[in-house]
Amino acid sequence: MPMSTAKPRRKIAAKKPKVPADATRRHRGRPKLMSDAEQARQIARQARDLFFEKGYARTTMDDIVTRCRISKGTLYRLFSNKAEIFGAIIDDHRQTMLALPGDYDALPIDEALARIFLIEIDDEANDARMALIRFVLVEVRQFPELRALLHTRGGDPSRQALARWLRRQQAKGRIVCPNADDAAKALMDLIFGAVAVKSETVQQWPARKERIRYLRNCIRMFTQGILPR
Template sequence: MKKVTNDMGKTTAERGRGRPKIYSDAQRRKTIIDEARRAFIEEGFRATTIAKVAARCRISKQTIYESFDSKTELFKAVVGDHRRMMLDLPRPENEDDDPDVILERIFLIDVDEETEKERNSFLAFAFEEARDVPELAEFIRREGADPSRSDLADWLEGQVARGRLKIDNTSSAARMLMDMLLGPTGPGRHDWSTREDRRRHLRWCIDFFLAGTAVR
């Protein structure tokens, strides 16, 4: 907004052209991804359209196309966002806590109940949709599980390089950790009476893994 002088000699504010920018680009992108995830869960992959996501966000389709070329690209972003809801990776470079503490953060052991329900809803959607749209299973693996395992292997490699862990094959170790800690977190699991019981189990899994990879 700039100031101009009117015919009376008074200074007034002149509004710029166009609608005011309420959200930052990052905030708008997050809103689009969040609403797209909910649309995919509620309506399925095939029934969800860019128009429906735009309506949920109260923006135009063109605004979405400024960030995402297609529904497939939008779904790719949703999978990537969900991946970080499952594993908090990569980690800050200056993180210096003990490996057990960091692994609890990576696997979001203390995730709040609302976030847990939301991420499990997407997993349930993914499992169901993969039956009807087989190519989605490969897409989710390529954009979700594989990058997560690679990021985790990189973190383990860093711990090995620092002399904190002893692991011969960090890729296999990452796969093992994900099987141990993500297996009990999926939708429909009722193995524990309370969420705290499950957290104790996950911490035991971490301790078990670290006992076998400790530097002696």
Template sequence: MTAGGNEDEAPRKRGRPKVSSDDDKRANIVENARRIFVRNGYAASTTAVVATEAGVSKQTLYKLFESKEELFAAVVGAHRRMMLDLPREAEAISIAQSLEQIFMIDIDEETDADRAGLLQLVFREAPQFPELIEILHREGVLASRRELSAWLDERRAEGRIRIEDSASGARMLMDMIFGGMGPPEGRAQAWQGREERLAHLRRCIAIFCAGVDAR
């Protein structure tokens, strides 16, 4: 025991502060990029602005994303979870209830407007940047359809639904639900009110579930 000290007292450790992983940095950059793209538009957004608002250097950003186009593809991939809540664990609720949650049909108007913002951006700037449509299709629509098809396959394996072609079923569901929600722009004109829209979407889900009922 040292003078004036306590032999039970552990020495204070000093070390380097915890450094965020590349995954953490990537997620932070993507979230900031999404907000910047929606706010400024694709053409007016720069990687320098994204790096500044994400609190990283341009060197770090380019280490994780080689170009603005690659960064936008990552934004669309992350945005996919705002459209479909997948993948998800098996749950003890009805297929219809699961689909309502997967498509998040009951979200508030502010969140719905937030997730529609990126789609509005793509459709608005596609004439100038046609690659945005291709990215949205590849990283958004097709990837979402694969995830939903896999979810349907899992429910079929459990014996809860009867479906011959899960990929076709996933496409059918997405056409029904996203088409039923109305266009990203002008949704207020497509429906008289939120409750009317919700009732329609629940009817769409009910019709699908009746068609694939395993009983």
């Protein structure tokens, strides 16, 4: 029987679609779920709860790693020590103390200041604000470095923001305020001094209505001295 002389057919491999090099790089490794800024904010909030429970001194970086369910490498990449975490807590809570920046130009000055100082927040928000104030008052007495952070990350930026707002009202002719920095400091001492005293002497104000009445009176007495005659 004669042998076939036909050559066997070659199998042609299907061509694989080309994948851009940058696409390959994008898919390597675990996808990032949140930005460093957001992760740092979440860590600070959980660390804050730990500080409230155990105190600043008794809370360790290991405690924070365990509570946040992160690696030590992640924590130390975002914060080198507990003091930095404390500073991030102050940053996060600055807006709970002063609602600035904001547009309050259509409101009377006393109402604008009431909105800026958030005096009509609900009881839950007020309890959170008071808890932070109580914690800070206790801890800064023992740790001078925390007192410095409280000023540079909390008090100073807040006072500067309020002074800028007062200067704008002065420029619009809505108030008479020769020194906006002094006025901002005096107003913050008036409002937050009252809150701080209350936070040290009692667990909470007698009632939300009483708290609002008192703080509105503080603002009213202040504004009577800066309104144009």
